[in-house]
Amino acid sequence: MSPDLAERIGVIYETHYDDIYYFLLYFTGRQEDAEDMVQEVFSRLLKILPRYDGRVAMKTWLFSIAKHVAIDHYRKQKWQRLFSDNWLALMKSTEGLPETELETKEEMHSIQRALQKLKPDQRIIVILRYIKEYSVKETAEILEIPETKVRVDCHRGLKALQKILGNACEERIANEFAR
Amino acid sequence: MSLPDENHVIELLKQVRQESIPPRQVWKQMGKERLIREAYRMQQAAKIKRVVAGAGSLAAAVFMGIWLSYDSPLKPSVNTETTISTPAVITATPPNATPSPSVENKTKPQQGQEDTAKADNKIVQNQAVTRDVPQPQTLAPEATTNPLDMSRPTTTREKSPVEVQAEAYLQKKLGEQSKQFEVDHVHSNLAQGEVAFRKIINGVPLQENSAMVRISPKTGEMTLLLYPDLEDSGVASHPTNRDGTIDKVKAAQQMGSALRLVYAGKKQPGFQYVVASDVYVDAKTGKLIGQERAEKKSVAVSGQGKPPVLKTSDEVADLLERKLSIKVEQKAFIGVNPYGISYSWNDGQGNGVSVETTDDGAFLGFSQMAADGRKNEREATYEQAKALAIAHLEKFLSTDVRELSLEASQESPSTIQFTFAPKVNGIPVMDHPYQVSVELASGLVTELTGNFSDLSWIQTDQTAKTLSKEEALDLFVQHAPLELVYLPAEKGTEPVLAYQIRRDSEQPWAIEATKGKVIN
Numbered sequence: 001m002s003p004d005l006a007e008r009i010g011v012i013y014e015t016h017y018d019d020i021y022y023f024l025l026y027f028t029g030r031q032e033d034a035e036d037m038v039q040e041v042f043s044r045l046l047k048i049l050p051r052y053d054g055r056v057a058m059k060t061w062l063f064s065i066a067k068h069v070a071i072d073h074y075r076k077q078k079w080q081r082l083f084s085d086n087w088l089a090l091m092k093s094t095e096g097l098p099e100t101e102l103e104t105k106e107e108m109h110s111i112q113r114a115l116q117k118l119k120p121d122q123r124i125i126v127i128l129r130y131i132k133e134y135s136v137k138e139t140a141e142i143l144e145i146p147e148t149k150v151r152v153d154c155h156r157g158l159k160a161l162q163k164i165l166g167n168a169c170e171e172r173i174a175n176e177f178a179r
Numbered sequence: 180m181s182l183p184d185e186n187h188v189i190e191l192l193k194q195v196r197q198e199s200i201p202p203r204q205v206w207k208q209m210g211k212e213r214l215i216r217e218a219y220r221m222q223q224a225a226k227i228k229r230v231v232a233g234a235g236s237l238a239a240a241v242f243m244g245i246w247l248s249y250d251s252p253l254k255p256s257v258n259t260e261t262t263i264s265t266p267a268v269i270t271a272t273p274p275n276a277t278p279s280p281s282v283e284n285k286t287k288p289q290q291g292q293e294d295t296a297k298a299d300n301k302i303v304q305n306q307a308v309t310r311d312v313p314q315p316q317t318l319a320p321e322a323t324t325n326p327l328d329m330s331r332p333t334t335t336r337e338k339s340p341v342e343v344q345a346e347a348y349l350q351k352k353l354g355e356q357s358k359q360f361e362v363d364h365v366h367s368n369l370a371q372g373e374v375a376f377r378k379i380i381n382g383v384p385l386q387e388n389s390a391m392v393r394i395s396p397k398t399g400e401m402t403l404l405l406y407p408d409l410e411d412s413g414v415a416s417h418p419t420n421r422d423g424t425i426d427k428v429k430a431a432q433q434m435g436s437a438l439r440l441v442y443a444g445k446k447q448p449g450f451q452y453v454v455a456s457d458v459y460v461d462a463k464t465g466k467l468i469g470q471e472r473a474e475k476k477s478v479a480v481s482g483q484g485k486p487p488v489l490k491t492s493d494e495v496a497d498l499l500e501r502k503l504s505i506k507v508e509q510k511a512f513i514g515v516n517p518y519g520i521s522y523s524w525n526d527g528q529g530n531g532v533s534v535e536t537t538d539d540g541a542f543l544g545f546s547q548m549a550a551d552g553r554k555n556e557r558e559a560t561y562e563q564a565k566a567l568a569i570a571h572l573e574k575f576l577s578t579d580v581r582e583l584s585l586e587a588s589q590e591s592p593s594t595i596q597f598t599f600a601p602k603v604n605g606i607p608v609m610d611h612p613y614q615v616s617v618e619l620a621s622g623l624v625t626e627l628t629g630n631f632s633d634l635s636w637i638q639t640d641q642t643a644k645t646l647s648k649e650e651a652l653d654l655f656v657q658h659a660p661l662e663l664v665y666l667p668a669e670k671g672t673e674p675v676l677a678y679q680i681r682r683d684s685e686q687p688w689a690i691e692a693t694k695g696k697v698i699n
Binding site: 035044 | 183195198214218
């Protein structure tokens with residue numbers, strides 16, 4: 001084991017923390033969960049760091065661990081999510097906002113909710129491509145899949161989002177009528 | 180209703196980035212410090228491991244496992260020489276005596292609790308005494324002069340802080356009722372913070388764990404698990420009737436017939452005479468219970484070679500294909516657990532395979548599941564399942580393993596789990612088991628685990644003169660700490676009063692086979 005393991009992990013942590021944190025925040029929608037999961041990612045990295053041979057970029061390696069941590073988390077939380085909607089707790093109150101700002105907030109609310117309804121694999125690819133704005137090549141590297149699969153999955157992810165947003169809009173209108 | 184425009188969705192996604200909550204710096208800093216502490220601990224563990232390996236001290240390794248799991252702050256400055264030279268002393272004052280500052284409030288009992296713990300300690304000991312005292316009156320008269328009483332269980336042994344803490348917690352939760360419980364070493368796992376208790380009914384303990392206190396090694400959080408009400412087992416309604424029970428000497432003679440010579444011992448490995456822990460003597464009939472379990476069958480095997488060191492997902496995938504004809508795609512899901520590293524593949528449709536290795540990459544076993552394998556119809560017979568288990572084991576066994584002892588086979592409706600011990604020069608090596616589970620409906624080997632390193636570490640002295648079985652039996656009759664217990668009653672039957680070897684330490688009671696010293 002390298003004698004400067006503590007120093008190495010400290011530097012990697014400082015360099016990549018924010019990137020991994022935001023990725024996991026988009027994935028989970030909860031700051032507390034994201035923070036816990038970042039810790040898990042770096043803990044796992046620490047265990048295998050001595051065998052890091054530099055063949056892949058550290059960032060790619062970290063995202064690959066983060067992906068597994070995220071899916072692991074998704075499996076654990078699946079049932080809890082059926083009974084709670086964490087995004088609601090995250091959103092600030094929209095009362096008293098000007099109409100345009102309110103609309104924007106509602107749209108943000110909707111897209112974030114929709115994102116949470118995507119399957120984990122699709123969610124990860126949409127986050128990397130459209131929120132983190134990685135190129136197709138970078139996304140393919142991080143996920144260790146061919147670029148063509150990235151393109152196809154991105155397309156499917158967007159279609160799924162469109163569908164979820166469309167359904168949400170229909171529901172909202174139906175609710176308005178019901179009042 | 181038309182769907183939102185795709186470009187608009189992409190724009191919204193980009194905005195998510197601006198709207199997200201930034202990380203909390205305090206939390207981030209705390210995380211970094213924790214990680215660096217973890218890194219120091221890993222370095223220290225590696226250093227200790229090297230020294231331990233050099234000294235060949237398994238006891239120190241066991242201690243290290245316990246010590247590390249308690250998150251001890253004694254990190255970089257630990258003198259490895261001290262660690263090795265005094266394992267017993269350190270083990271006697273385990274880690275929560277110096278808990279990590281971050282968990283101190285949780286792990287360290289309150290003053291009141293400590294006092295209660297001390298009081299409880301006395302209670303348990305006193306209880307043991309009161310339980311022992313009436314026995315000579317109710318048992319056959321020779322019991323009073325029985326030499327076995329000289330080797331009564333070590334009820335005055337010093338309890339570890341984990342046990343004391345667990346007793347205090349039990350007392351807090353159950354109050355007076357907690358006095359009916361005593362620590363059950365057989366079912367405890369102190370390294371994992373699990374302290375089992377057995378209930379004393381009518382002055383006789385129930386030979387099954389009745390309660391369990393779990394103390395999280397990381398957070399110090401305690402939980403109590405009470406097993407289904409013991410009153411239902413029928414034991415409480417049957418007052419202890421010791422009329423007609425055989426005396427301990429007879430019981431010891433009977434139990435001693437199941438003595439076998441093995442190579443065992445974690446602290447000081449060597450030849451020992453032992454009796455399997457699941458062998459009892461019926462106190463009324465004087466017959467052995469579990470005799471068939473005591474008779475271990477030998478199996479000739481032909482190890483196909485030492486498995487390679489597996490350090491990457493590709494190497495694991497290659498091993499799966501070569502040895503088990505399992506083809507996997509893409510990289511594995513890598514899991515890091517306290518015992519090593521796991522490489523898992525799952526197709527999301529119920530088919531999956533996982534391989535475990537040590538941190539150094541040594542193969543520790545695999546498990547697999549098949550979506551269409553879990554039927555409850557038993558299509559494979561016991562013998563077929565055993566043959567499958569052995570055939571799979573041979574693929575991973577070192578070439579120097581030529582004979583195995585079938586130590587146990589546990590059957591459930593759908594699977595059989597076989598436990599094998601390697602034999603060296605015809606003597607089974609304990610503490611080194613291979614376990615293989617076979618699904619009966621599909622004939623699939625669902626799990627295979629063990630330490631597959633070669634057996635060169637075993638120092639079997641060919642010239643060492645060991646005691647004969649008769650000599651061992653004499654010693655057994657003189658010293659074995661037998662105790663009366665209730666065996667769990669099966670439905671519709673009365674609980675069985677039986678003799679067993681009492682255990683008060685981690686290792687099973689045994690007789691060192693060259694000098695005849697009792698190991699307890």
